Amino acid sequence: MPTGIYKRTKSSWNKGKYLYGYPTRSLQWRREQKQAKRDLITILKSNPCTDCHESFPLDCMEFDHVNENKFKDISDMVSQGHSMKALLLELEKCELVCANCHRVRTRNRGFYNAV
Numbered sequence: 001m002p003t004g005i006y007k008r009t010k011s012s013w014n015k016g017k018y019l020y021g022y023p024t025r026s027l028q029w030r031r032e033q034k035q036a037k038r039d040l041i042t043i044l045k046s047n048p049c050t051d052c053h054e055s056f057p058l059d060c061m062e063f064d065h066v067n068e069n070k071f072k073d074i075s076d077m078v079s080q081g082h083s084m085k086a087l088l089l090e091l092e093k094c095e096l097v098c099a100n101c102h103r104v105r106t107r108n109r110g111f112y113n114a115v
């Protein structure tokens with residue numbers, strides 16, 4: 001497997017499979033990194049909601065971007081393999097809220113009208 005910076009290849013047999021070139025790290029390393037990010041998210045999401053101060057199951061907790069320059073959703077960053085550093089920078093722009101409070105916040109910002 002080639003090493004170094006991600007290289008874009010022109011051969012057609014792996015077109016689409018390696019859209020951004022060959023991965024430079026081993027599959028095990030990438031799996032460990034993803035697990036570390038998931039563990040971090042699990043710990044952060046075990047805190048109570050910022051708005052209503054209630055505690056909910058982890059899947060009811062969401063990261064709300066309070067900073068204007070949002071890069072990406074936190075869950076997308078974990079699943080798409082962004083670095084831990086990038087993830088931490090993105091988390092700094094967020095507040096932890098429950099799903100209900102997140103909807104209320106988003107509505108108050110005028111993003112959508114419910115019903």
Ligand SMILES: [Zn+2]
Pocket residue numbers: 049050051052053054097098099100101102
């Ligand atoms: Zn809440």
